[in-house]
Amino acid sequence: MAKKKSDASDGVEGSGGLEPTKPYVVLARKYRPATFDDLIGQSAMVTTLRNAFASGRIAQGYMLTGVRGVGKTTTARILARALNYEAPGYDKPTIDMPGLGAHCKDIMEGRHPDVLEMDAASNTGVDNIREIIESSQYTPLVARTKVFLIDEVHMLSKGAFNALLKTLEEPPAHVRFIFATTEIRKVPVTVLSRCQRFDLRRVEQPVLAEHFQKIVGAEGASADADALQLIARAAEGSVRDGLSILDQAIAMGEGHVTAAKVRDMLGLADRARIFDLAECLFRGDVAGALQGLSSLHRDGAEAAEVVSDLAEAVHAIARVKAVGEEPAGEGLTAEEKARLKDLAGRLSMPYLSRAWQMLVKGFEETARAPNPRVAAEMVLIRLAYTSDLPTPDELIRALGGGTVSARRPALPAGDGGGAADQRQPLNSRAAAQVAESFDDEAGDAFEFDDGEPIGDDEDDGESPSAFPVANPRSFEEVIALTSAKRDVKLTIHLEDHVSLVKFDAAAGSIDLFLFPEAPPELPNELREKLNAWTNRRWVVLLSKEAGAPAVGAVRRQREAAELESLKAHPAVRAVLEAFPDAKIAEVRRITGRDTDTDSESEAV
Structure with a gap:
């Protein structure tokens, strides 16, 4: 007995042996929604289900689809809870569940005898479905409705789908099916036609950041707003992914989450530095762009991610230019909005479109290149050297005799550039480029006068x-x-x-x-x-x-005419008559003679 008491007292350090250690529960499980009111970003689905339950129009099957971590399995369990909710004053299925009912806890923990969960990834065959079909014939043990919840249903074999069809179409009155999948295209149409389908949306970045802020407060930690925006952005609409990142960030920051630590943890590039890099590219500053890429890479940012972030920056600028600051400014700080607005005012939409295409193509090249950093540098060099190319509309105007824009934007820099839309004749600009080229590369002294x-x-x-x-x-x-x-x-x-x-x-x-x-x-x-x-x-x-006509043909015609004219000259005609076998081999134009005519010719 003494030994057992010693074991009990040593089980928890610092607890005096009074309480056992509770296992840590990750945030994604700890804050899993228990009611439809707790779900975030799925208001359309909740409204539809609330109206259907209120009118008694409950389907025999539901198909929940969406990206990973968006809440498919959680929604399925909440739906199973709503179908079996029993509490004083509640004797039928309802979406509004003010507290825990008789079956709620067991259903949410996945251990209720009448709510059977099956992972189709590991139970793909006909035999597994046959067990479900046989079980569906029996009435529920303790609850109102027997619910079959099949996760990753697209993994079922063709035979298993076929075996399920008849029971799914005409199930017993006490049976409901709830399916969840991330690959809706792999589910046969015959199954989809027998279910009500709900597409769970990606949760928007501002909504995710607000949700994370509440969880941080509940955990007794603190987080900067910029850090939560970075986590929400990295989550890409997945609540579970975002909570996993937040869990890691809280541990790394020892209770205080900062943007710098999140960037270090995820290998993200600072958005302000991405804008700095973009401005170097927009004004054709190759050296500055390569230095910026090297700095980001040294601080842990992946080369492909830098190119991707540049593409996102170009997209954000284009959105601000197209629809204004407010619709395009979700998840952006005030400083970032101001910077985007400034860039949008100085860059043309054709130029932004061309930059976007080059960056998207460059991301593909960087992702599959043996040396991603070298590939990213080549992408930046190409983009910088095309910064002053005329856009198609300007080229059309130029071919019509107009002038073209000097497309290299004069963004803030120490090189003293002019206005972004400054226009000048193309030959003058070319002359300036030639002067600069000869001065930098050849070292020869050249000056230009009117091009x-x-x-x-x-x-x-x-x-x-x-x-x-x-x-x-x-x-x-x-x-x-x-x-x-x-x-x-x-x-x-x-x-x-x-x-x-x-x-x-x-x-x-x-x-x-x-x-x-x-x-x-x-x-x-x-x-x-x-x-x-x-x-x-x-x-x-x-x-x-x-x-x-061809220049050579015109020249030959002119020379032939001159030759005939010379042959008609009295002196030449006399020579040809005196020497019948002679012929005129070449006509040379005499220059430098003081004559009454512009030019003289002699026959040889």
Whole structure:
């Protein structure tokens, strides 16, 4: 006896042996709803069930579907409790349950003899369903209704579903079926048609955060509002997932939950730092963007999550721009709302749409890349370098002879940018970019006067007069540039195998019609080489109808006309008559002679 007494007294440290230690119950179980009033975020379902019970229109089967942790099994148990609620003054099924009835505790704890729970994930066969069918023929032992609660019902085999159909359609009066599933598409239509279906919604982030605040207070702990918002955001509408994270956060913070500790625990990126990173990308600051990514990665944020958070930031900006601050500001702090509003006012919707598409594609690349951080860096570099590309509508206006926007937004930075919608002719902007490029990369001193580059005479022996082809103002100058670059193949194609439809030097656009002899990749080749040679952006478009004749054909026609004109000259005609076998091999234009005409020609 002495030994037994010693065992009892040593069972609880610090309790004096008077009480046994109570096992810890996680928050997800401790605060599981017991009534429909305790359910959060499912008001539509509760209203429907309340009206149905009040009018006596209780179905023989219910199908509860929704994401994990949203409350399917809990709702099923509350529904089973409502069907069997017995208390003074309550002798029929009711949604309103003011206190514990005769069967409530056993039902909520899953041990009532007339409420049979089955996990279809481990009981998938026909034999398991046959047991249910046989049991349904007997009246309840102590309760009003025998309830069969089948969780993860989509896991049942095809034979088990078929065996259940007849009993589900015409069950005994004392039997009700409640099914729960996360994969509603895997449930046969024949089963769905015999049940009333309720889709449990994801719980909204503000509702979850408010719910977590109440639980934190009940636990005697404290939590910052931002921390609860982060937990609600990470839960993605799942109450159980959120409570599990909150449980861990309370333990980590020793009773006080802070946003910083939640971020460290979950590997989340600070939203303010995400906005800083986004602004670097919007203004084309590649170095700042890569430094921001490196800082976030060093502090524990995953590369793919950073790209995902950037996409969410772009989405939030687009929502604010489209519908205003209030509808788009759920779960955001006042500071974040102000920042979103400021960004939305300075960024265009086409640009935001393009950034969103690039980030979504980039997230897929990062998620499957062998080195996610490297992949994320490439995503940021691409996005930063496309920050000043014209949007499709601006490109259309540019092709019509207008100007395009300098798309790189002038966000707050030390580089002294201008207004976000500042417009300037494309050739002037290109000239500035060329100047910057030569200054940074080549170290050569170049100045620009009205978009024209001026170089010194010592650069590869060419004089400044040779440079206009570096910024061609006509299609002929484009051909001259390809010839100067000794790209013979491209020059021949441009001279003889294309028809010029439109040339806009200011917008940097060329509209061509390809003859059959031209290769289909010619437009892309021309665009890429012009971009490299001129240090500005060009757009080469294809037209369905021909425009001007080929440059080479026009030149040959002109030369033939000149040749015929020369042959008609008295002196040339006399030479040809004196030498019948002679022929004119080449016509050379004489320059630098003081003549009365603009130019003179001599025949050789």
